[in-house]
Amino acid sequence: MTEPLFEVRGLTKRFRGLTAVSNVTFRVAAREIVGLIGPNGAGKTTIISLISGTLVPTAGDIVFEGRHIERLPAYRRARLGIGRTFQVMKPFPGLSVLENVTVGALFGTGGGERNRTRAEERAREWLKFTGLERRMDQRADALGGPDRKRLEFAKALAMNPKLLLLDEVMAGLTHVEVDEVVELIKKIREKGVTILVIEHVMKAIRRLADRLLVLHHGQQIAEGRTDEVLRDPRVVEAYLGKRRQ
Numbered sequence: 001m002t003e004p005l006f007e008v009r010g011l012t013k014r015f016r017g018l019t020a021v022s023n024v025t026f027r028v029a030a031r032e033i034v035g036l037i038g039p040n041g042a043g044k045t046t047i048i049s050l051i052s053g054t055l056v057p058t059a060g061d062i063v064f065e066g067r068h069i070e071r072l073p074a075y076r077r078a079r080l081g082i083g084r085t086f087q088v089m090k091p092f093p094g095l096s097v098l099e100n101v102t103v104g105a106l107f108g109t110g111g112g113e114r115n116r117t118r119a120e121e122r123a124r125e126w127l128k129f130t131g132l133e134r135r136m137d138q139r140a141d142a143l144g145g146p147d148r149k150r151l152e153f154a155k156a157l158a159m160n161p162k163l164l165l166l167d168e169v170m171a172g173l174t175h176v177e178v179d180e181v182v183e184l185i186k187k188i189r190e191k192g193v194t195i196l197v198i199e200h201v202m203k204a205i206r207r208l209a210d211r212l213l214v215l216h217h218g219q220q221i222a223e224g225r226t227d228e229v230l231r232d233p234r235v236v237e238a239y240l241g242k243r244r245q
Contacts, residue, residue: 004063005030005194006051006163011060013046020046022218023060028163033185033195035209035226039238042215044198045087048165051196052084053077064163081109083161085152087168087198091140098123098136101154108159119158126154130184146177153184157193164188166197170204182207206230214238 007027013020021043028034036044049055051062053074062070069077083104091100101123106116127133130150135143140151149169156164166185170178182204189195199205205212205226212229214222216238222229229235 004028005032006062006064008047008051009061009063011047011050011062012058013043013050013055014058020218021050021215024213024215024218024220026213026220026223028194028196030162030194031189031192032210033189033197033208035205035212036196036198036215037200037205037212038215041217043218044215045167046218047215048084048167048196048198051077051163052082052165075107078107078159078161079109081160081162082165083108083156083159083163084165085149085156085167085169087171089148089152091143091148091151091155093141095140096136097127097132097138097140097143097151097154100140100151101126101158104155104158105160109161122160123154123158126157129157129187130154131180145172149173149181150184153188157188161193163194163196166195166199168198168200170199170201178204202230 004027009025011024012022024047036047038044046055050057053072057070061068064080064082092103098120102119105119105122127136130153132147132150132154135147143151152169170181173181178201185195185208209226211224212226213220214229214235221234221238222232
């Protein structure tokens with residue numbers, strides 16, 4: 001692998017007596033799409049939260065562009081170029097779709113756009129990119145499920161991330177909608193963004209991920225090329241089960 005954009009080393013998170021993530025180590029190169037998979041409760045979202053800064057690790061290192069960031073608050077990591085979506089979508093209530101995305105543009109990489117007009121221009125660009133241009137004046141909390149997912153993309157992209165952390169952005173979508181999101185993620189990578197994606201939709205992961213990292217009970221049980229990992233007996237037993245038989 002080329003020099004990594006970011007890596008984690010011995011990452012561990014304990015909540016009192018519960019170890020949610022235990023001694024996880026991996027690295028991701030620039031412009032890669034890496035899938036993070038595992039059964040429910042495996043620690044996947046905890047990993048995303050540790051990288052983005054909404055949780056602080058109990059132990060371990062998080063290195064982004066050669067800089068240790070494990071003790072930086074979330075807003076400073078965002079300014080360095082780390083964006084994320086959330087599994088539970090919560091748009092800013094009472095604000096329009098355009099205003100929600102403008103917030104991302106104002107507080108993103110490098111401190112975001114200083115000028116409100118320019119921030120709105122960037123927001124409009126990302127709304128068009130994600131297919132939400134027609135909804136920009138609508139209240140964000142009135143959007144349906146698929147459009148809320150697109151809004152999560154647009155808010156994160158408006159922050160101009162170098163690394164985008166995606167948390168189950170395809171959950172609950174139809175087959176057609178999944179295909180649309182897969183193509184959208186590919187277009188995001190074409191813009192130079194590196195992506196770490198949590199996903200249970202195996203069809204999508206097969207089409208997207210260059211490599212996979214598999215967690216089980218908070219522990220790393222497999223890592224490697226997507227096709228090889230999905231044939232690993234440990235992965236089949238722990239996660240894929242009868243769906244692969």
